[in-house]
Amino acid sequence: MRDNTLKYLLVMPAVVVVFATAIWPLIEAARLSFTVGRLNRPGSLDQYLGWENYTWAFFEEPAFWNSVWVTAVYTVLTVGLTTVFALALALLLAPGGRLRSSAQTLLILPFAMSPALIGVSFRFMFNPEFGLFDAFFGVLIPPLADVSWLADPNLAFAVVVMADVWGWIPFLTLVLIGGLASVPRDTIEAAQVDGASGWRVFRDVTLPQLAPVLAVVIILKSIFSLKTFDQVFMLTNGGPGTATQTLSHYIYFNGMKYGQIGYSASVAWLMVIPMIFLTYAYAKFVFRKA
Amino acid sequence: MTGRQRKQLWGAVHTVLILIAMFVMLVPIIWIFLAAFKTHVDVYQLKLFFTPTLENFGIVFDDPYRLGEKLFNSTIVALVTVIIAIPIATLAAYSFSRFRLTGETMMLVTILATQFVPAVVIILPFFVMFRDIGLLDTRSGLILVNLAIVMPFAIWMIKGFIDGIPLDTEEAAMVDGSSRLQVIRNIVLPMAAPGLLTSAIFCFIIAWNEFLFALILTNKNAVTLPIGLALFKAEEGDLWNLLSAAGIIIMAPMFVLALMIRKYFVQGMTMGAVR
Numbered sequence: 001m002r003d004n005t006l007k008y009l010l011v012m013p014a015v016v017v018v019f020a021t022a023i024w025p026l027i028e029a030a031r032l033s034f035t036v037g038r039l040n041r042p043g044s045l046d047q048y049l050g051w052e053n054y055t056w057a058f059f060e061e062p063a064f065w066n067s068v069w070v071t072a073v074y075t076v077l078t079v080g081l082t083t084v085f086a087l088a089l090a091l092l093l094a095p096g097g098r099l100r101s102s103a104q105t106l107l108i109l110p111f112a113m114s115p116a117l118i119g120v121s122f123r124f125m126f127n128p129e130f131g132l133f134d135a136f137f138g139v140l141i142p143p144l145a146d147v148s149w150l151a152d153p154n155l156a157f158a159v160v161v162m163a164d165v166w167g168w169i170p171f172l173t174l175v176l177i178g179g180l181a182s183v184p185r186d187t188i189e190a191a192q193v194d195g196a197s198g199w200r201v202f203r204d205v206t207l208p209q210l211a212p213v214l215a216v217v218i219i220l221k222s223i224f225s226l227k228t229f230d231q232v233f234m235l236t237n238g239g240p241g242t243a244t245q246t247l248s249h250y251i252y253f254n255g256m257k258y259g260q261i262g263y264s265a266s267v268a269w270l271m272v273i274p275m276i277f278l279t280y281a282y283a284k285f286v287f288r289k290a
Numbered sequence: 291m292t293g294r295q296r297k298q299l300w301g302a303v304h305t306v307l308i309l310i311a312m313f314v315m316l317v318p319i320i321w322i323f324l325a326a327f328k329t330h331v332d333v334y335q336l337k338l339f340f341t342p343t344l345e346n347f348g349i350v351f352d353d354p355y356r357l358g359e360k361l362f363n364s365t366i367v368a369l370v371t372v373i374i375a376i377p378i379a380t381l382a383a384y385s386f387s388r389f390r391l392t393g394e395t396m397m398l399v400t401i402l403a404t405q406f407v408p409a410v411v412i413i414l415p416f417f418v419m420f421r422d423i424g425l426l427d428t429r430s431g432l433i434l435v436n437l438a439i440v441m442p443f444a445i446w447m448i449k450g451f452i453d454g455i456p457l458d459t460e461e462a463a464m465v466d467g468s469s470r471l472q473v474i475r476n477i478v479l480p481m482a483a484p485g486l487l488t489s490a491i492f493c494f495i496i497a498w499n500e501f502l503f504a505l506i507l508t509n510k511n512a513v514t515l516p517i518g519l520a521l522f523k524a525e526e527g528d529l530w531n532l533l534s535a536a537g538i539i540i541m542a543p544m545f546v547l548a549l550m551i552r553k554y555f556v557q558g559m560t561m562g563a564v565r
């Protein structure tokens with residue numbers, strides 16, 4: 001067989017699978033977003049409404065804007081905190097040594113915890129009666145013991161953010177260690193010989209060299225933060241009230257609990273829009289390398 | 291303070307900071323691990339010292355929880371997903387790596403993009419379709435949907451591995467008269483084997499931990515382990531010792547697999563965007 005035919009034949013099965021499992025549902029979700037789309041009403045999935053689901057979300061549903069706000073704050077906080085902590089940890093671990101290499105191995109272990117499991121374990125640790133934090137604060141800061149962390153809207157949000165940051169630090173740290181390893185040592189040493197302080201070396205030499213890697217992790221982390229569902233579902237289930245209801249949770253809730261497939265498809269599509277920009281930015285980095 | 295003293299002090303601070311960071315990173319895991327071996331009396335009393343017991347692991351596999359069934363579902367779903375995805379992804383990855391295709395960049399970007407589409411968008415049409423054709427609460431349905439998240443990942447990752455294989459052996463074999471398919475089978479596959487295994491493990495981890503699809507598409511027969519965690523929410527609150535035991539059962543294979551692919555972790559997670 002000629003290579004010219006073969007090369008397309010080899011790609012075909014994968015294209016079919018990607019189309020059937022990802023492209024088709026995207027298009028179908030777009031179609032559903034213009035329908036009445038009630039799960040319990042036969043025929044409503046083909047009954048078209050125009051833009052009504054979208055205008056409903058924008059103008060009639062404070063809960064939609066609440067989840068947009070929750071997701072935005074959540075994304076900014078988790079991306080920022082995870083990046084800062086991971087960078088600090090990467091700088092601590094980067095130069096090698098035995099303790100550091102075993103630490104790097106240990107950093108793989110939290111990956112065994114899926115987001116759902118992270119949600120469970122944080123709900124466990126923040127239990128006001130027998131959670132780990134109750135015990136911890138009971139000894140160190142007694143007024144903070146017996147606080148019902150997950151019953152207070154602001155504290156629950158803080159715990160959700162904390163769980164996410166905890167879960168993502170290892171991955172970002174490992175990526176940044178890799179990035180730091182590619183910063184040429186002699187540039188750093190030359191700067192040190194010239195008498196630059198540790199902070200100046202970091203700001204003027206290390207950070208600029210690390211910038212592309214930092215950009216990639218920030219884009220990736222933003223994508224994952226925007227999508228967050230599993231751990232929020234297991235940790236607070238969006239509550240108390242709607243204090244921790246992210247967009248994914250809001251879509252799930254409207255679609256599956258209330259059977260409003262059409263409406264939740266429209267919100268889901270609104271969520272795809274920022275993803276397109278982020279994916280475009282990410283793809284630029286991938287292809288710059290290739 | 292002399293320069294040497296300062297250096298020693300800084301070294302000590304360094305070590306302490308690393309130890310603190312590691313402790314923080316491991317606490318939730320240790321906490322779950324300990325709770326899995328506590329009796330339900332001990333778990334509600336916040337004991338650090340206790341007599342460990344294995345009874346939780348017996349209870350979760352017994353009626354009414356029957357975690358064994360969920361373990362079976364998870365294993366089948368993750369395994370079959372990987373078995374379908376890896377060969378298909380390998381062929382595509384080879385083609386993307388070795389040939390120039392019309393619309394190649396567009397195809398690759400699209401595949402990359404599908405990786406980032408929120409699962410909650412994909413699942414709504416599948417729920418409606420599966421309801422109509424009777425695939426709700428089946429392992430086959432779950433496998434089909436899991437391909438959506440595993441496939442783009444596998445293609446990109448395997449492409450990265452094949453890109454790293456030098457071309458000369460392939461060219462030499464073709465000069466000697468091998469066909470392209472023979473080259474793929476006899477030269478590329480053996481050389482890419484470690485990469486294929488790594489990708490397979492990655493995909494297995496993704497499918498094993500998948501949560502949202504299983505939450506929406508299953509309710510009884512095809513329930514997977516992560517969804518099974520919801521079983522341990524009783525009227526009177528969470529059954530923490532049982533939850534923890536189930537957590538250990540979910541985590542244990544992931545620990546082993548994660549350590550096996552340690553070397554490729556960063557590359558895999560970023561699909562080669564960072565190296």
